[in-house]
Amino acid sequence: MLETDYTNKLLRFIKGAPTPFHAVAHIEEILLEKGFTKLFETSLWGPLEAGSYYVIRNDSSLIAFILKEDLAVTGMRLMGAHTDSPCLKVKPNPLKTSNSVTQICAEVYGGALLNPWFDRDLSLAGRLTWHDKGGTQHSRLIDFTKAIAIIPSLAIHLDREANKEKSINAQTDLVPVVMQSLKDQDVHFQDILKKQLQLEYPELQVNETLDYELFFYDTQAPAKIGLHGEFLSGARLDNLLSCFTLTQALINTEANCSSLMVLNDHEEVGSVSTSGAQGPFLASVLERLVPDIEKRQMCIAKSLFISADNAHAVHPNFPDKHDKNHLPLMNHGPTIKINANQRYATSSITAAFFRMLCERANVPVQDFVMRNDMACGSTIGPITAGETGIKVVDVGVPSLAMHSIRETVGSLDGWYLFRTLKEYINLTAQSDEWKGEHDYLPINHIQALGNACSASARGYGPVRPQV
Secondary structure, three states: OHHHHHHHHHHHHHHHOHHHHHHHHHHHHHHHOOEEEEEOOOOOOOOOOOOEEEEEEEOOOOEEEOOOOOOHHHOOOEEEEOOEEEEEEEEEEEEEEOEEEEEEEEEOOOOOOOOOOHOOOOOEEEEEEEEEEOOOEEEEEEEOOOEEEEOOOOHHOOOOOOOOOOOOOOOOOOOOEEEEOOOOOOOOOHHHHHHHHHHHOOOOOOEEEEEEEEEEEEOOOOOOOOOOOOOOEEOOOHHHHHHHHHHHHHHHHOOOEEEEEEEEEEHHOOOOOOOOOOOHHHHHHHHHHHHOOHHHHHHHHHHEEEOOOOOOOEEEEEEHHHHOOOOOOOOOOOOOEEOOOOOOOOHHHHHHHHHHHHHHHOOEEEEHHHHOOOOOOOOOOHHHHHHHHOEEEEEOEEEEEOOOOEEEEEHHHHHHHHHHHHHHHOOOOOHHOOOOOOOOHHHHHHHHHHOOOOHHOOOOOOOOOOO
């Protein structure tokens, strides 16, 4: 895959994935096209033959894997990301009428940066549950696609201090306007949803809509920006960029060792759910792949998990928000994320291994450490390490305006991460390599780490990989 192909596909993917449900649905299409076989948690798997498989939970989390040799002998190359992003989620009884306009009430999902949500063209998408005339319950994804809502700002004339002090009341200020109210018009939200469902799926016999999980999103498409196209700007780059990149790495490699990708929902709200990283999804799949407890522990000890979630690039207007010795730059490669208090699960061994991968892929790599006087965020890496015992390295593409309605990354950095993950999956695992103190990594690659600390691998300048 060429760099331009990667970028164009990434932008199309993000535009078509306004919710975690849509992201997983699109990734499922990609996997099916590549010959992956779908498994169901409600069915017996039995011993699986060598091949490519995937399983979905809650329509919003997905695990895909390629089986090769005995997992107890070789371990697995694991990698993960999360499918959700901060946004506004529609409440159960959302309609509100005020001064001749109808509004839809929503609650804030995750740690969203709220100011950018004003005066944007918003649409609605998500999952809708309904039953047919026979009483059978079904679920479908819906997406209004067009702009149907807006959250108007209060005019500067009515708030003269808005440019000096702007506080947002999430209950009263973030209520999108969706339509003009008419006298004697009784509007029901379920009727609106039923009409949209029948518009998207005219073949369905819908009796009544029952419930939903719907999210507002910005209709502006992601784009390449900058005088020379140096940057990508769009919604949900955190963390759909990683989801897309992991998927492309998995399907565009030889997969010389058994490999697994997990995409978890609910990271932005703590990961505690049946489909979140702190839930049993990954552990249950590993149990089914390696039912014997002792062999499963051998597999875990010989495995590594690359957790990919966007990092903070140094902001040109606010450089003091970063530790001066750790300034991740856009288009200078993926960032290794380190935290002494285990907000990231990176160790010196796993970090060194990732540096070696970047060296082999001819990709620059950087480091990120949060300032001591600022709270550090976290991601699925530490949770996965704690839930499974698998060694983890936390990495991510440097980004600006994280958790805003639009975020910005370097146009090369996702491509750099793709190249690195391909190298990771392509590494050959042989039984006599898995020995020594660090038996979850190939010993011959550990010994080669001295070559992984060159200027290009340490991130002192952008290196465009050879295609």
